[in-house]
Amino acid sequence: MEMEPTYNPALFEDKWYRHWLEKGYFHADTEKVLKGEKPKFSVVLPPPNVTGVLHVGHALNSTLQDVICRWKRMNGYEVCWVPGTDHAGIATQWVVERELAKEGLTRHDVGREEFLKRVWKWKEQYGSRIINQLKKLGTSCDWERERFTMDEGFSRAVRRAFVTLYKEGLIYRGKRLINWCPRCHTALSDLEVEHEEEQGNLWYIRYPLVGEEGYIVVATTRPETLLGDVAVAVNPSDERYRHLIGKKVRLPIVEREIPIIADEYVDPEFGTGAVKITPAHDFNDYEVAQRHGLPEIQVMDDWGRITVAPFKGMDRFEAREAIVKMLKEEELLEKVEPHTHAVGHCYRCKTVIEPYLTEQWFVKTKPLAQRPIEAVKSGEVKFIPKQWENTFFDWMYNIRDWCISRQIWWGHRIPAWYCADCGHVNVAEEAPERCESCGSRNLKQDEDVLDTWFSSALWPFGVFGWPDETDDLKAFYPTDLLVTGFDIIFFWVARMMMMGYHFTGKRPFADVYVHALVRDEKGQKMSKTKGNVIDPLEMVEKYGADTLRFTLTALAAQGRDIRLSERIIEGYRHFANKVWNVARFVLNAADAAAVEGGASTNYAPEDLWILTKLSETAQEVDRALEGYRFNDAAKAVYQFIWNELADWYVEFTKHRLYKGTEQERRTASQVLLRVLREAMKLLHPIMPFITEEIYQKLPNKDAESIVIAPWPSKECCLFPEVAQRVETVKELIRGVRNVKAELNIPPSTQVEVFVKSGDSELVDVIEKMEPAIKQLARASSVKVVSEAPKGCVSFFLPGVEVYVKVGELIDVEKEVERIKKKLEKMAKEIAKLEKKLSNENFLAKAPKEVVEKNRKELQELTQLHSKLTQTLQQLQKLG
Structure with missing residues (x-):
């Protein structure tokens, strides 16, 4: 029962985590679930990128999941919490390309096969960093079930999903306008584009009328795309231009004649109320062109260089300056005004993206979106807090087809083979020997890979062995809970729901808890440039994992961003000290032999009071965790241990412990040890290490580890009248x-x-x-x-x-x-x-x-x- 005089988490946190792993406490037994011996509770860890290192958002996400999983485990559930990592296509390729650049090489210099060998080598060397860091936090994942989005089993699931959707007509290949990153040299989904407000200009350009004097003035933020204009558009209700609709203008510099058209899309209040239509380089213009049957003229290549004389070979921004200069010389530039507008950037490398017309693979999402929408409407899938349903619906009702092909090498290669003889596209799970159309062996696989989010959309059922009907799939799917950030409701949550319902007919999860953003103490977003980032691993080294976990849990109020500082973390270290000191007092002062002779019934009023408070706290923690009110659960345990147990009950018992009769000492000791044991259980989901260290020193343990100890009973000790008098x-x-x-x-x-x-x-x-x-x-x-x-x-x-x-x-x-x-x-x-x-x-x-x-x-x-x-x-x- 001896305890160190001061709380020092470094002495026992790693020790207990190794012990838990050796004992297999986190591994779920499929048989027990299938035989009905235990109810199941299953969760999938949002797979962090293999390139990632633990940041405070990861720490919050995994801590909240761990609180629920440990609580469920102690309540008798067979908990299956499946961890894993995502291959992070663009991010990982970028990291390895930077390493190649140090040798003066590009991926094209070494070739695809050698490059992928290097990526796999990098993954083996560094890919488990974030997993090991999550273990430092105490996450009780079922590490024996750890998955990777490109392991062989998961790759088979990806191929099956692609082929099935293709055969159902839900995946197609077509030439469409997509977001293109000239730096990463790949397509991006709308969700991978970050829009940032930038100070730019509005250039007012004169387009001369054909066959008569005068011109129409067009305002644009991108004069370099003028080379691909196919029309000028005005609003049909705009009286200023009604007489010009149907006439033509001469396109400056290019000297091509293009029509003036009318379309409701045009905002009469923007600029001059007349806009240029460049369908191959603007999404809105592309839609206008589709409505009016206009051609698409591409004037840039995939590196963002102009392909049209006299600017051929120029970078798009270099060409902008040259075009503006030429317009001035030809007296076709009327004026320039400062203009703030949102500019799309690649989420990975921050390069300004370019709308680009190219052949890509797409998923038809509207047919897949209907079932998830109905599920959220009916409450079959719940968002917590509920307001995030609106964000989900906004995206799902306005969903567009999903571009799933990426022009990189690291990822799931698209399972499509092109026949060089007849042009047929052969889509299959395994490489075909012959073309299914003409029998030719002259086949070449598509060079592209799938969007990373395509594979992670299969995560909740892919990790359990789908497409096979495995026992794990039967036992643990659908899952019960998903904990995630609001920023990937579109990227990931909605797509998991689309794929889950489509391939299994079941919801992928019951509850979606959307946690808040962790900001600094002033409410500002954390960033390295601001110097306000809090490194969770540094905090673990300094204050212990338990302290960081309790801090994050105590601050995790629904619907409110977390304001975090080292000062706050240090403050909760005092609570860890209090827990340690009260346990040390009890273990030193209580008579361990008191637990041997059976439970005493000669309770003092204060004994009945603390037992009542214990039961009420267990009820309060249960209610809080059932509603994912993590901060309320933390507050309840904090209040009980610090105020009721340490400040009052310990003081109430001192007279009996030191000056009372043998019976009084025995009863006080029994109750103290019992309350300390049950208090440690209530605290365990949030602070697993310190509670195990204390639990193992108790003479009245009721399990070999607190991890699998029974959760405190909520109704066994309620004496409300006596408690009120105390x-x-x-x-x-x-x-x-x-x-x-x-x-x-x-x-x-x-x-x-x-x-x-x-x-x-x-x-x-x-x-x-x-x-x-x-x-x-x-x-x-x-x-x-x-x-x-x-x-x-x-x-x-x-x-x-x-x-x-x-x-x-x-x-x-x-x-x-x-x-x-x-x-x-x-x-x-x-x-x-x-x-x-x-x-x-x-x-x-x-x-x-x-x-x-x-x-x-x-x-x-x-x-x-x-x-x-x-x-x-x-x-x-x-x-």
């Missing part, structure tokens, strides 16, 4: 302390306390707890009286009047004057705050937290003023 005793002790503080009587001074009550059961509790009251209130005596004694100040509690004898301890006249002055000062402060809070200007302009702070201060001052006024009145009677 609460009154606590208020009595606080009241005596307050009287001393108000009258400047030193806290250690012994005072006589008298109680008057018509509640015989309350009197009985007070008499039984007299030693504790005397010790904690520093009272020389606690007597029950039938009349109010003289020379006392009093206060009233439910069912009891309390009198504290002070007449001989203070100079009444001096105290009356002191309190009067204090009340005058407080009255001025109250008036000042009331004036400020009635000022509409202050309420409108002051920060919300400042207003709230002032209101709280006013409330506290008003209450204190009221109490001091009562004390003054009593003192005046004494005088």
